[in-house]
Amino acid sequence: MCTSMxxxxxxxxxxxxxxxxxxxxxxxxxxxxxxLLPGQLQADQSPDxxxxxxxxxxxxxxxxxxxGNAHTRELIDLVAGLDVPLVGVINxxxxxxxxxxxxxxxxxxxxxxxxxxPSLDTALGGFHxxxxxxxxxxxxxxxxxxPERKRYQAELDLLxxxxxxxxxxxxxxxxxxxxGGRILEVHVSAHSxxxxxxxxxxxSTRTVIxxxxxxxxxxxxxxxxxxxxxxxxxxxxxxxxxxxxxxxGAPMKPAAFATxxxxxxxxxxxxxxxxxxxxxxxxxxxDAKPLVAKSDETYGRTLLAxxxxxxxxxxxxxxxxxxxxxx
Numbered sequence: 001m002c003t004s005m006x007x008x009x010x011x012x013x014x015x016x017x018x019x020x021x022x023x024x025x026x027x028x029x030x031x032x033x034x035x036l037l038p039g040q041l042q043a044d045q046s047p048d049x050x051x052x053x054x055x056x057x058x059x060x061x062x063x064x065x066x067x068g069n070a071h072t073r074e075l076i077d078l079v080a081g082l083d084v085p086l087v088g089v090i091n092x093x094x095x096x097x098x099x100x101x102x103x104x105x106x107x108x109x110x111x112x113x114x115x116x117x118p119s120l121d122t123a124l125g126g127f128h129x130x131x132x133x134x135x136x137x138x139x140x141x142x143x144x145x146x147p148e149r150k151r152y153q154a155e156l157d158l159l160x161x162x163x164x165x166x167x168x169x170x171x172x173x174x175x176x177x178x179x180g181g182r183i184l185e186v187h188v189s190a191h192s193x194x195x196x197x198x199x200x201x202x203x204s205t206r207t208v209i210x211x212x213x214x215x216x217x218x219x220x221x222x223x224x225x226x227x228x229x230x231x232x233x234x235x236x237x238x239x240x241x242x243x244x245x246x247x248x249g250a251p252m253k254p255a256a257f258a259t260x261x262x263x264x265x266x267x268x269x270x271x272x273x274x275x276x277x278x279x280x281x282x283x284x285x286x287d288a289k290p291l292v293a294k295s296d297e298t299y300g301r302t303l304l305a306x307x308x309x310x311x312x313x314x315x316x317x318x319x320x321x322x323x324x325x326x327x
Contacts, residue, residue: 027053027078030243030251031205033182037075039066039097039248046151049098049247051075052209054202059087059180063200063209064247065101068158072101076108087180091116091167092211092247093194094123095223096158103164115177116167117188117196124162127223132159171198189213189232191225191323197232206242214260216249217292217300218284219267221311225323226268233261249291256291263287268312277308 028036033055039048048071052063060082066072079086086109091099099120106112135156142149158165174187185201193212200209212220213232236244236257245251252260266287270280281304285297292300311318 028251030245031202031207034202034205034207035078036245036251037066037071037078038250039071046155047097047248048072049092049095049212050245050249051101052245053079053082054179054182054184055082055084056180056182057084059084061088061090061179061182061184062086062105063090064092064098064211065089065105067097068100068102068104068161069154072104075101076104080108084180086112088113088115088169088177090114090184090186090198090200092199092209093117093197094120094128094165095194095212096155096165098211098247099165100158102166103161106164113169114167115169115171115186115198117194117198118167118170118172119195120163120166122195123223128159132156135159172196187235189228189235191228192232193220193224193229195223199232199236201239201241206240208236208239208241208244210236210244210246212247214244214246214249214252214257216246216260217288217296218304218307219264220248220303221307221318223322224311224318226271226312226319227323230265230268233264237261252291259290260288263291271308271312272314277305277313280308280312281305 028038030036030052035053037051039050046067048066048069049064051066051071054061054063060079062075062079066075089102089105089112091102091114094116099116102114135152139149139152139156142152171186171188177184177186183203185203187199187201189197189199197211197213199211199213213229213236219229241254243251243253244257263284267280267284270283281301284304285292285300310316313319
C-alpha cells in the first residue's frame with residue numbers, strides 16, 4: 001500500500017465513519033479556565049485535531065487551530081467572544097489538522113504570537129512538498145464539482161499557504177511561558193510524532209495537553225519515529241497530572257494513559273518480533289480495549305494495517321525515513 005498522507009486521506013473517504021473521535025462540536029470545560037473544542041476524524045471530510053482555549057486573568061491562548069475550515073471558524077468565534085484578548089497560539093506539531101487554521105488566526109489578530117517547534121521548515125521541503133505534488137496529480141482526476149474534488153482542492157489550497165501556517169516564536173527546548181497571566185510549561189519531545197512535538201502542562205489544574213503523542217483509536221504514524229514516540233510517552237508518565245487531553249479523542253485520567261502507554265509499547269514489541277501484522281493489531285485492540293469504542297475498531301484496524309507495514313515494523317520505509325533523521 002502506498003505510504004503517503006494522500007493514501008490515508010483516501011482511507012478516510014472510503015472507510016466507515018470514525019465515531020469515537022467525531023465528538024460533538026460543543027465545547028467542553030476540561031478544567032478551570034480550559035475549554036476543549038473537540039476535533040473530528042470521519043469518512044466524509046478531512047480531520048481536525050482537538051483545539052483548546054486556556055484563559056488567564058489577562059488573556060487567552062489557543063492550542064492548535066484545526067484545519068482552516070468550519071472547526072477553525074468556530075474556534076475563532078469562541079475566542080472572539082471571550083472577555084480577555086488572545087495573546088498567543090501554541091501548535092503541538094506541524095500536521096495540517098493542527099496548524100491549518102493559523103493563517104486565519106493571523107488575519108484576525110495581526111501580530112499574533114504563534115509558538116511552535118520550527119520543524120515545519122523541514123516539512124515544507126519534504127512531507128508537505130510530497131503531499132502537494134500528490135494532490136496536484138490527484139485532484140484533476142476527480143469529477144469536476146464533486147465533494148471529493150472540493151475536499152482535496154481545499155487541502156491543496158491549504159498547502160499553498162506555506163509559511164503563513166508557521167510559527168512566529170520558535171520553541172526549540174522546553175520552557176515556561178507566561179501567557180495572559182497563566183504560567184504554562186511547554187515541553188519539547190524530539191523525533192516522536194514529528195521531528196519536534198510540543199506538549200503543554202498547566203500546573204494550576206494539573207492538565208496535560210499532549211497533542212498527537214496520544215491519539216485514539218490508534219496511534220497515527222504518518223511522520224513518526226516509534227522509538228522517539230515511546231520515549232516521549234515515558235516523559236509524560238513522569239508528570240503528576242490529573243487529566244490528559246489527546247490530539248484526537250476524549251480527555252483521559254492517568255490510569256487510562258497508563259493503559260495507552262502499555263498498549264503502545266506492546267505494539268512496538270510485537271512489530272519487532274516474528275508475529276505477523278494481524279497478530280500485532282489484535283494485540284493493540286486487546287490491550288487498548290478500555291479506551292476504544294467497539295464501533296471504532298474496524299476503522300482502527302484499517303489504519304493500523306496501513307501503518308504496520310509502512311511505518312512500524314523495523315524495516316518499514318516510513319520508519320527508516322523518520323527515525324533516520326533522529327541521528
